Amino acid sequence: MCVATGATARPAGSTAIEPASAPVLVLGGGLSPVQVTRVDALVSASRTPPGGDASWAAASLPDAWAQTRPASAGTVWYRFNVRFAGSPDGPWALMLPGVSMNADIWVNGVLTGRSGRMDAGLTRHWNTPLLFPIPDRAWAAGDNVVHVRVRAAAEHRAGLAPMLIGSVDAMAQRHAEQVFWQNRLVSAANAFVVALGLFILFVWLRKRELTDYGYFAVGTILWGFSNVDMTMQDPPMPDAAWQWLIVVTRMWSVVLINLFCLRFAGRRIPRLEAAALAFSLIAALVVAVAPAHGQGVNPLHALLMAPVLGTGGWVLVVMLRSLVTDPKRDDLLLVLVVMATWLAGLHDMMVAAGLLPFGHIHALPYVAPVLVSALGWMIAGEYSRAHRAVDALNGDLTALVHAHEAQLHESLDRLARSDRTLAVAAERARILRDMHDGVGSLLTSAVRQLEGGRISTSRVLESLRESMSQLKLSIDAINLPVGDVNALLASLRYRLQARIEASGVELHWDVGPLPLWPTGTHDAMRHLQFLLLEALSNVMQHSQATAVTLAARGVAAGIEVSLSDNGLGTSGDEGNGLRSMRERAAALSARLSVVARDRGTRVEILLPVPPQAQAVSTPWPP
Numbered sequence: 001m002c003v004a005t006g007a008t009a010r011p012a013g014s015t016a017i018e019p020a021s022a023p024v025l026v027l028g029g030g031l032s033p034v035q036v037t038r039v040d041a042l043v044s045a046s047r048t049p050p051g052g053d054a055s056w057a058a059a060s061l062p063d064a065w066a067q068t069r070p071a072s073a074g075t076v077w078y079r080f081n082v083r084f085a086g087s088p089d090g091p092w093a094l095m096l097p098g099v100s101m102n103a104d105i106w107v108n109g110v111l112t113g114r115s116g117r118m119d120a121g122l123t124r125h126w127n128t129p130l131l132f133p134i135p136d137r138a139w140a141a142g143d144n145v146v147h148v149r150v151r152a153a154a155e156h157r158a159g160l161a162p163m164l165i166g167s168v169d170a171m172a173q174r175h176a177e178q179v180f181w182q183n184r185l186v187s188a189a190n191a192f193v194v195a196l197g198l199f200i201l202f203v204w205l206r207k208r209e210l211t212d213y214g215y216f217a218v219g220t221i222l223w224g225f226s227n228v229d230m231t232m233q234d235p236p237m238p239d240a241a242w243q244w245l246i247v248v249t250r251m252w253s254v255v256l257i258n259l260f261c262l263r264f265a266g267r268r269i270p271r272l273e274a275a276a277l278a279f280s281l282i283a284a285l286v287v288a289v290a291p292a293h294g295q296g297v298n299p300l301h302a303l304l305m306a307p308v309l310g311t312g313g314w315v316l317v318v319m320l321r322s323l324v325t326d327p328k329r330d331d332l333l334l335v336l337v338v339m340a341t342w343l344a345g346l347h348d349m350m351v352a353a354g355l356l357p358f359g360h361i362h363a364l365p366y367v368a369p370v371l372v373s374a375l376g377w378m379i380a381g382e383y384s385r386a387h388r389a390v391d392a393l394n395g396d397l398t399a400l401v402h403a404h405e406a407q408l409h410e411s412l413d414r415l416a417r418s419d420r421t422l423a424v425a426a427e428r429a430r431i432l433r434d435m436h437d438g439v440g441s442l443l444t445s446a447v448r449q450l451e452g453g454r455i456s457t458s459r460v461l462e463s464l465r466e467s468m469s470q471l472k473l474s475i476d477a478i479n480l481p482v483g484d485v486n487a488l489l490a491s492l493r494y495r496l497q498a499r500i501e502a503s504g505v506e507l508h509w510d511v512g513p514l515p516l517w518p519t520g521t522h523d524a525m526r527h528l529q530f531l532l533l534e535a536l537s538n539v540m541q542h543s544q545a546t547a548v549t550l551a552a553r554g555v556a557a558g559i560e561v562s563l564s565d566n567g568l569g570t571s572g573d574e575g576n577g578l579r580s581m582r583e584r585a586a587a588l589s590a591r592l593s594v595v596a597r598d599r600g601t602r603v604e605i606l607l608p609v610p611p612q613a614q615a616v617s618t619p620w621p622p
Contacts, residue, residue, distance in 0.1 A: 023058075023080045025165070027088075033095075033166030033174065037061045039078045039148075043069060049106050049147040050077055062098070062358035064159040065152060078148040078160060088139035093131055093171035097178060098161030098359035099150055100126035106147040107138040116233065118151050124239075126156060127182055127230040127361070131175040133168050153239055157352060161359030182361055183231050189369040194224035196376050212263040213379065219256030220372050226250035227365050247301060248284045251308060254345075255280050257371075258312050261338060264378065265319045276311065302349075309349070312342055330381055337374040341367050473529060483520035485528070485559055485607065486511065489552055492532055500548070503540045505565075510551035514559050515609050524588055528561075528607070531584045531592075534577050535563045535603045543567025545600060558609035566600040 023038040041059035044050050056079070059068070065076070094113070096103055102125045104114035113132030116123025152158030164171065197220030204213040226249040229235075235242035255276050262269070283304045290300045319335050344363035351360045473495055480487050489511050500507045517524075539548045545567030552561045578594065581603075585592035591606040 025082050027084050033164045033170050036163040039080045042077045044077055045075050061162040064354050064358035066354040076150050082144045090136045091168040093133045093168045095164040095171045095175055096130040100158045101153045103148055103150045105132045108144055112138050122153055124233050129175055129178040159358035186230050186365045190224040190227045192369055193220050193372050197221035212260050215256045215260035219253045222249045222253035247287055252280050254308050258315050261315045265322045334374050334378055337371050341371045480525050483517040485514050485517050505545055506547040508549040512553055515554050517607055527584045527587050531581050534581050539565045559607040561605045564602045569596040569601050
């Protein structure tokens with residue numbers, strides 16, 4: 001059986017380094033765990049156990065440095081004596097359930113256990129219980145002195161909780177249990193929280209208008225990340241940067257979850273949300289530039305967290321009022337969980353502030369998964385209700401659609417018939433207009449010539465032939481492929497070449513493969529046909545030319561069509577014919593230029609074609 005006593009060691013049984021005043025732990029033949037609560041303590045940077053002549057002072061465990069030595073941020077040595085009533089049959093082990101930040105063990109002046117780094121880049125064991133098996137050879141019969149060196153880091157609560165000494169098997173079992181509750185369970189809970197947050201994040205990314213989902217997703221992910229600090233022994237960055245990151249992400253997570261709960265309670269306050277997000281960013285900068293505080297809670301951090309926690313309390317009140325006015329089972333569950341979370345946060349603040357004994361574990365890592373699960377349950381319920389409402393609405397809409405489908409088909413049939421009728425009427429009107437403007441005017445001119453009786457038969461025949469050509473071209477225009485300028489020019493050549501050459505003008509043909517004209521509708525093709533007819537008519541009737549060249553080619557800007565003659569050129573006055581040509585070119589969005597040369601006139605028409613539409617049409621045979 002093991003017995004713990006507060007008697008002091010006897011100088012006669014002291015080892016070479018044993019202090020006579022150190023508390024003594026008397027161990028008998030049993031191996032049951034014994035708690036160590038009375039020790040001597042000494043602030044010293046020594047890397048080996050200080051001697052008995054150092055300024056050791058009696059201390060009790062738990063020892064929170066923030067209360068007993070607030071200015072310390074380095075090393076504190078603890079010592080106690082172990083006296084065996086008989087031979088030190090083992091094996092034995094010493095367990096440190098709570099230590100911050102790291103520790104090593106010395107027995108009778110010999111280092112018997114160390115866990116991680118004790119110097120720069122200190123291994124972070126502030127939430128990890130440490131187990132140190134002590135080999136049998138380290139013990140001596142009678143009195144033994146045990147030294148525990150504790151290294152702390154600035155900006156983190158430091159101290160030592162009551163220690164346990166007992167058999168290796170008993171200590172290993174206790175250590176495994178505590179590691180499970182403080183580390184493995186927390187890691188599993190964090191993984192669950194982050195996984196749920198990522199799932200909701202993906203939902204929000206697909207529907208950005210669900211801002212509350214975004215608050216929840218990012219808040220839970222940040223919360224899970226901040227809790228990594230509880231199990232991360234070797235962070236991937238300097239300790240100061242890591243501590244800043246943890247403080248900031250934890251603050252941000254609480255702010256975002258507060259905003260989510262506020263929206264879930266039916267309160268949307270854009271100015272408050274914007275102010276909370278701006279405060280979070282400013283707080284991150286303030287924490288980054290704030291000077292190191294030492295042990296205990298940094299007053300600046302507490303000052304920054306106060307409005308965050310206050311907002312959380314106000315959100316809880318809002319949720320309670322909403323529950324009173326509109327009670328729902330899901331809302332009651334959420335309010336209870338939020339209240340438990342708020343109380344857990346208050347507990348953790350008391351732990352950090354040293355208002356609770358050193359060694360108390362943080363409660364939020366265990367309550368937060370319950371909160372996140374409840375919030376996820378709320379979101380799932382909301383989605384399920386919305387889905388059922390959509391299903392019901394879809395059923396009503398399906399019936400309504402079926403009821404109107406027949407009417408819609410009937411209306412579409414009527415519209416299709418009307419469209420066909422209008423298209424036929426429009427085509428008839430266009431043909432009649434073209435015949436009136438072209439053939440009709442020529443026939444009228446021929447009739448007037450005959451009525452006058454002073455015109456030669458050849459002139460009348462020429463008017464009639466021109467009327468026939470116009471009529472044939474109008475018929476050709478009906479059948480021309482849309483946008484095929486090659487076909488239009490070939491039709492002009494076929495119908496007019498004989499007339500042109502009969503008038504004493506030699507026609508030269510210089511037309512190559514042309515791209516399709518995207519805007520070359522039937523109306524546009526007819527406008528282009530009339531424009532070219534007007535230009536050819538001017539050549540035959542007024543220019544006194546002996547040759548005319550009809551050319552067309554594809555250029556970077558589109559299709560360039562030109563008529564060049566060797567006649568007298570233009571007089572400078574713009575008559576009705578040229579005005580008509582310009583009006584038709586404007587209707588085509590084409591560029592028309594009439595250039596007088598030393599000998600003759602050149603008419604150029606540029607039809608715009610986008611580069612991506614310049615697919616070459618089939619050229620008309622030369």
